[in-house]
Amino acid sequence: xxxxxxxxxxxxxxxxxxxxxxxxxxxxxxxxxxxxxxxxxxxxxxxxxxxxxxxxxxxxxxxxxxxxxxxxxxxxxxxxxxxxxxxxxxxxxxxxxxxxxxxxxxxxxxxxxxxxxxxxxxxxxxxxxxxxxxxxxxxxxxxxxxxxxxxxxxxxxxxxxxxxxxxxxxxxxxxxxxxxxxxxxxxxxxxxxxxxxxxxxxxxxxxxxxxxxxxxxxxxxxxxxxxxxxxxxxxxxxxxxxxxxxxxxxxxxxxxxxxxxxxxxxxxxxxxxxxxxxxxxxxxxxxxxxxxxxxxxxxxxxxxxxxxxxxxxxxxxxxxxxxxxxxxxxxxxxxxxxxxxxxxxxxxxxxxxxxxxxxxxxxxxxxxxxxxxxxxxxxxxxxxxxxxxxxxxxxxxxxxxxxxxxxxxxxxxxxxxxxxxxxxxxxxxxxxxxxx
Amino acid sequence: xxxxxxxxxxxxxxxxxxxxxxxxxxxxxxxxxxxxxxxxxxxxxxxxxxxxxxxxxxxxxxxxxxxxxxxxxxxxxxxxx
Numbered sequence: 001x002x003x004x005x006x007x008x009x010x011x012x013x014x015x016x017x018x019x020x021x022x023x024x025x026x027x028x029x030x031x032x033x034x035x036x037x038x039x040x041x042x043x044x045x046x047x048x049x050x051x052x053x054x055x056x057x058x059x060x061x062x063x064x065x066x067x068x069x070x071x072x073x074x075x076x077x078x079x080x081x082x083x084x085x086x087x088x089x090x091x092x093x094x095x096x097x098x099x100x101x102x103x104x105x106x107x108x109x110x111x112x113x114x115x116x117x118x119x120x121x122x123x124x125x126x127x128x129x130x131x132x133x134x135x136x137x138x139x140x141x142x143x144x145x146x147x148x149x150x151x152x153x154x155x156x157x158x159x160x161x162x163x164x165x166x167x168x169x170x171x172x173x174x175x176x177x178x179x180x181x182x183x184x185x186x187x188x189x190x191x192x193x194x195x196x197x198x199x200x201x202x203x204x205x206x207x208x209x210x211x212x213x214x215x216x217x218x219x220x221x222x223x224x225x226x227x228x229x230x231x232x233x234x235x236x237x238x239x240x241x242x243x244x245x246x247x248x249x250x251x252x253x254x255x256x257x258x259x260x261x262x263x264x265x266x267x268x269x270x271x272x273x274x275x276x277x278x279x280x281x282x283x284x285x286x287x288x289x290x291x292x293x294x295x296x297x298x299x300x301x302x303x304x305x306x307x308x309x310x311x312x313x314x315x316x317x318x319x320x321x322x323x324x325x326x327x328x329x330x331x332x333x334x335x336x337x338x339x340x341x342x343x344x345x346x347x348x349x350x351x352x353x354x355x356x357x358x359x360x361x362x363x364x365x366x367x368x369x370x371x372x373x374x375x376x377x378x379x380x381x382x383x384x385x386x387x388x389x390x391x392x393x394x395x396x397x398x399x400x401x402x403x404x405x406x407x408x409x410x411x412x413x414x415x416x417x418x419x420x421x422x423x424x425x426x427x428x429x430x431x432x433x434x435x436x
Numbered sequence: 437x438x439x440x441x442x443x444x445x446x447x448x449x450x451x452x453x454x455x456x457x458x459x460x461x462x463x464x465x466x467x468x469x470x471x472x473x474x475x476x477x478x479x480x481x482x483x484x485x486x487x488x489x490x491x492x493x494x495x496x497x498x499x500x501x502x503x504x505x506x507x508x509x510x511x512x513x514x515x516x517x
Contacts, residue, residue, distance in 0.1 A: 150445045150487065179487050212500055282487060288449060289483050292456045296476055299459045300469065307466055
């Protein structure tokens with residue numbers, strides 16, 4: 001006999017194992033594991049390496065398969081909820097049927113995935129990363145940086161082919177104010193397993209040239225919202241948090257903020273929004289300048305008005321000076337005129353006076369008086385002015401305009417002074433009869 | 437203060453704010469005012485001009501990056517100057 005001992009062939013053994021396992025695990029059951037590796041082949045089947053770790057050491061490992069027919073449906077459902085595709089490092093809860101194949105061995109046939117578990121797991125991890133950054137005191141470090149007064153020189157981390165990148169620089173370059181923006185792309189993969197490493201390397205490059213830039217912008221095409229987990233990783237988030245320039249994110253998603261968004265200086269939703277933010281920053285600087293310009297114009301205008309007014313006053317006062325000369329001229333003319341008329345008046349008056357004096361003189365001439373009928377009587381050569389001085393028998397001489405007579409006083413009458421009032425009769429009586 | 441390219445936006449704005457404060461605070465002598473306004477106008481023109489400066493500065497930055505990181509070549513491929 002060839003066979004001395006009782007033994008199974010390998011195929012027999014595997015057949016026994018297979019039937020034992022299917023007997024022990026007749027139904028599907030839920031299992032929790034971490035993905036160590038995920039691969040899809042060309043036919044659309046997905047092969048997973050599942051592990052369980054304890055302090056980073058693998059304590060359990062098993063293969064799992066999602067057949068193409070199931071995978072299409074399951075991956076859509078999973079991405080729809082978590083925004084992620086199945087990938088290493090991810091913790092998942094799977095509905096599996098345990099299978100044993102005689103050639104390929106033990107593996108899990110995945111019937112369903114519970115995305116809610118992964119979502120909760122991701123949120124928990126995110127919280128852990130945030131907690132760690134806070135504990136290390138770096139979570140708010142980038143936020144503590146002052147934004148540049150004019151964010152004009154921009155280091156951009158993006159994929160050069162991303163639609164979001166094009167949106168970004170078009171928005172910047174076509175800004176309505178004509179501002180110049182210097183934006184330089186530091187290309188990086190924004191999706192997939194390599195993205196975190198790629199972004200970190202771009203940050204390193206920028207760090208070595210940080211003096212040339214005002215801000216760092218991390219933008220990502222606005223297309224699919226999947227695969228954001230690299231922005232939740234500790235490595236990238238801590239680099240962003242500690243970056244010496246303000247980091248602005250525009251990762252393009254509507255979901256909860258990633259850890260990178262949280263620790264970045266400013267988080268915008270889309271690349272376009274980042275561009276708008278930068279433009280508004282420059283605009284606000286220019287507005288401050290324009291405000292000062294405007295205030296200065298008002299001040300200068302006020303001062304100029306003031307000075308203009310003062311100058312005008314001066315000019316007016318100066319203008320009065322020639323007027324004064326003019327008035328002096330006028331006054332001189334008036335004076336001259338006055339003087340002439342005064343002199344004329346004076347001459348006229350003097351003339352009249354002279355004429356009157358002449359008349360008076362004429363009137364007072366004794367010959368004239370005598371001619372008018374008055375006479376002069378003398379006694380002892382003296383002119384007789386008072387009849388009382390004469391006595392009866394005195395000899396008097398009376399001079400007329402023509403001729404003289406000598407008479408003897410017969411009778412005198414007292415009392416009358418005026419010659420004019422002398423009684424003619426009495427007068428006659430004085431006339432010596434001999435004279436007739 | 438230097439009137440060369442060394443002047444930063446921050447310095448320009450600080451000086452402008454100082455000037456406007458002085459002008460607004462008191463009745464400045466006309467000659468002093470003229471001097472201040474002249475300086476302010478220079479600063480404003482400087483800032484506005486620099487906000488809209490041309491590609492020269494970009495070229496300079498590119499060169500500097502190349503010097504500092506050796507990454508300029510890769511970068512230059514990305515932007516069409």
